[in-house]
Amino acid sequence: MSTRSEAIGKPSTSRRTKDTSFRVALLACVGISVLLLGVLLVDIVSDGAARLNLDFITSFSSISADQSGIQAALWGTIWIMGVCAIFIVPVGVATAIYLEEYADATRWYNRLIEVNIQNLAAVPSIVYGILGLAFLVRGPLSLGPVVLAGGLTLALLVLPVVIIAGREAIRAVPPSIREGSMALGATQWQTIWKQVLPAAIPGVATGVILALSRAIGETAPLIVVGAATFIAFNPDGLGADFTAMPIQIFDWISRPSNDVNDYRPLAAAGILLLMILLLAMNSVAIWLRNRYEQKW
């Protein structure tokens, strides 16, 4: 034991070396992932930026690469995202309310639901595609490979995400607000509808947007469901055939390119457009969260 009066020493050189090298190692890991992303981005921009213009957005798919555009796929994506949003908001929020406000967590069936939702969020998307094919496109509902089937399939896929985000938003509303409301003679439903939900809306909205931004890039389930790859018209309803942006991109990439018809710039431009949409959606989510989030 050293005496108390001894001065507190500097850290040893070996400890400082360890500290520094660990920091450098972490930084290197960050660098690798950022670098990879950067290379991808630069590559895509250099390939596709020239094709990303108004003509690209307003033209339909064509055999001729020069005349091809993404309009049908863009509208297809908007349609299925719309269907998806209309389905996941009420169902997701209602489930979140049930699990947070009503469900008795000590009951085995509520715990089972909870565990299942957590697991469903991790199920590969193609499984949802198969589910959609078996139950929506064919089987009991037999909708055919249409907008409604595509939208609902993606809704099933991202529903767990919405439920989990919704539960977190509802849980973030402090119990004292519920108590304050109940103590005034409000019923549980009035308390949820007029106090808890309004306070949770920013969190719920953020969750919904993030869920949609996951759905917008999904390709596999839509391929399984049977989205068309070559369509020269916009969907005109829930029962219309459709294609979506990731599918269109996939189609362009998989076509053989030659000097006459080079589809690769088209694919790159499609990816750019998809990324712009994604970025816009995530920006809205971040803005919503910062603007309306309640500090308790």
Place this chain on the structure above:
Amino acid sequence: MPERVTEPQDKREPETERGLSQRIGVRSDAASSGAPALDGAPRAKRQAREAIFTLEEVQVSYGPKPAVRGVSFDIGMHEITALIGPSGCGKSTLIRVLNRMNDLIPGARVEGKVFYHGQDLYGSDVDAVEVRKRIGMVFQKPNPFPKSIYDNIAFGPRVLSMKGDMDEIVERALQQGALWEEVKDRLKTNAFGMSGGQQQRLCIARCLAVSPDVILMDEPCSALDPISTGKIEDLMMELKQQYSIVIVTHNMQQAARVSDKTAFFTVELDDEEHRSGRVVEFDDTDKIFTNPSDSRTEAYVTGKVG
């Protein structure tokens, strides 16, 4: 109302084995005989009929063991009743029995009898939501809703579909809550921008807006500075004219200053080291603080333990 209040008294009379509340009844009659009641009738005569709550052997458990047990006393109308005692003695648990807030806690169990104006509060035909309309509550930490000052007050009347002009209801409640002058020019601003003391008075005003019969206050000043506390105590003295108030407080001086009756709780350990609260003494506040019957009360109020 009077015909309903007679009921618990009738029930009470034959049960002589419950010595505590019996003695209390007699003692309080004699002690407060000088104080005039609202309608001018001598208090002593009305006292025995004026219980708003009658508690009989109330016991609350959150698990297998009771958190507070054996509570029997009457809470008088237009009085301030203080519940004091060390932490963990079950005062907050007990006050939540009175407006059935414990219903919201899974696993909470209330045994014994609680009569409110003679009606069994835990009877099978009693709607807990209806109970909370009449028995308002103010909490330890101010809990304004994340809305405007106006909407905080208007929330209660709106969900209860109260008739009348909402602006008037809001103004009246804020005036009763001694807050009107401070906030009348910023009714539409968010309540979170108010000071802690103002927030707590807002919570009191919010509770008054639904015209309750009783106001329960669970350590309403514990998060406030002395000036805000003084304002709330003044407010309580005002409100006593129209409402019955039950207050849980850690601050003995506060109990001594504002309350008419005081119940002193203590924590008891059973053989298995389980803590549960119990009422040691219930009496006029003056008596509790100057001449308590029980040595434990005396030790606590004089600061020897605590």
